[in-house]
Amino acid sequence: MCDCDDRVANDPGSGPGHSRRRFLRWATAGGVLIWTGVAGIPALRALLYPATHRNPVKGLWVKLGPLVSFNTTAPTQVNFAEPENDAWIQSTELKDVWIYTDDDENFRVYNGRCTHLGCRYAFDASRGVFHCPCHGGMYDVKTGAVLAGPPPRPLDTLQHRIEGDVLSADYMDFRVGVPEKVPVES
Ligand code: FES
Numbered sequence: 001m002c003d004c005d006d007r008v009a010n011d012p013g014s015g016p017g018h019s020r021r022r023f024l025r026w027a028t029a030g031g032v033l034i035w036t037g038v039a040g041i042p043a044l045r046a047l048l049y050p051a052t053h054r055n056p057v058k059g060l061w062v063k064l065g066p067l068v069s070f071n072t073t074a075p076t077q078v079n080f081a082e083p084e085n086d087a088w089i090q091s092t093e094l095k096d097v098w099i100y101t102d103d104d105e106n107f108r109v110y111n112g113r114c115t116h117l118g119c120r121y122a123f124d125a126s127r128g129v130f131h132c133p134c135h136g137g138m139y140d141v142k143t144g145a146v147l148a149g150p151p152p153r154p155l156d157t158l159q160h161r162i163e164g165d166v167l168s169a170d171y172m173d174f175r176v177g178v179p180e181k182v183p184v185e186s
Contacts, residue, residue, distance in 0.1 A: 060082055060170070060171045060172070061168050061169070061170055061171070062078075062080050062097075062168060062169055062171050063166055063167075063168050064078045064097065064099060064109070064160075064166075064167045064168060064169055065078065065166065065167060066165050066166055066167075067104050067105075067162065067165050067166070067167055068104065068165070070099050070101050070104065070107070070167070072101055072102050072103065072104060074123060074125060074141075075098045075099060075100045075123050075130070075141050076098070076099045077096055077097070077098050077099075077112070077122075077123070078096065078097050078098075078099065079094060079095070079096045080094075080095055080096070080171075081093070081094055081095070082094075082095045082171065095112065095171060096112030096120065097109050097110060097111060097112050097158060097169055097171065098110045098112060098123070098130070098141075098155075099167070100141050100142060102142075107160055107162075107167060108142070108143075108144065108157055109157065109158045109159075109160045109167075109169040110130075110144055110155040110156065110157055110158070111155065111156040111157075111158055111171070111172075111173065111174065113156070113173065113174075113176065114132040114134065114137050114151060114176070115137075115151045115152060115153045115154070115155060115156060115174070115176055115177075116132065116134070116135060116137050116149070116150050116151040116152065116176060116177060117134060117135070117176055117177060118176040119132050119133065119134035119135075120132075121133075121137065121139065123141065124138075128141065129141060129147055130144075130155070132149065132151070135149055135150050136148065136149040136150075137149035137150060137151040139151070139154065139155050144156075144157060152177060152178060152179045153178070153179050153180070153181060156174045156181055158170055158171060158172070172184075
């Protein structure tokens with residue numbers, strides 16, 4: 001004779017106990033999903049942000065030195081280290097500018113990269129010009145105008161300011177090899 005009532009009561013896959021266990025399993029899984037989303041999305045954004053984010057064009061104000069430190073008979077070169085962020089890697093890059101003044105009151109500050117392909121140029125005292133060793137580009141020290149060679153535009157001048165007796169410049173780089181002066185992202 002069939003003892004059907006006992007079978008239903010002893011079956012672990014049915015009845016009120018089973019429903020409660022199934023509800024608890026779903027509630028636990030839902031909670032885990034919610035917390036994964038809450039904690040995981042910001043973590044994922046933080047992980048991917050440096051690789052996907054580009055800084056807008058911006059300058060870097062650099063103190064170049066006291067006004068009296070600049071030579072009035074020849075341009076002065078100033079080197080400095082600029083912090084660089086490349087995705088997750090932080091480093092510093094050596095940069096330079098050239099400062100021209102003939103009275104210690106009026107200044108021109110040039111980005112130290114040749115506008116042709118970005119080589120560092122130098123002051124050629126024998127000829128009184130800036131000379132780029134890479135392809136023979138030459139520039140006027142007073143105006144930055146191209147005197148010879150392949151550079152497509154004059155030297156890139158930088159904004160500068162004088163605070164107290166200290167000269168500072170708003171350092172930024174520009175695209176090389178093009179006639180227009182276009183700031184590049186940093
Ligand atoms: S990089 Fe200066 S002339 Fe070519």
